[in-house]
Amino acid sequence: VPANLMVCLEDDVLPDKTEVKKGWFIGYHTYTMGRAESIWGKDCLQFRPERWLDENGAYKPDSPFRFPVFHAGPRTCLGKEMAYIQMKSIAACVVEEFDLDVLGKQT
Secondary structure, eight states: OOOOOOESSSSSTTTTTTEEOOOOOOOOOOHHHHHOOOOOOTTTOOGGGGBBOOTTTTBBBOTTSOOOOOOOOOOTTTTTTHHHHHHHHHHHHHHTTSSOEEEEEEE
């Protein structure tokens, strides 16, 4: 997996008002971004899978640039879909090993 290290070609200012000077090397760290309070909120270090759901319990899509494990745009990881297939098949294999019951009323 290539590192995303770039050289700034001219002075610039990022949307958060960070100044970037010509010749500076710019990169990001996906591990850190996945735990950044400024991106994910004060509970960024808590396991809270419902953060990905809307008020009706449905998955709410988000910007692919927000958590760039697979990157986004025209250089999206070619293995992204394979990784999703593997993730879903492993989850299905794990769930298959459990007996699940519905508790309470269904609405």
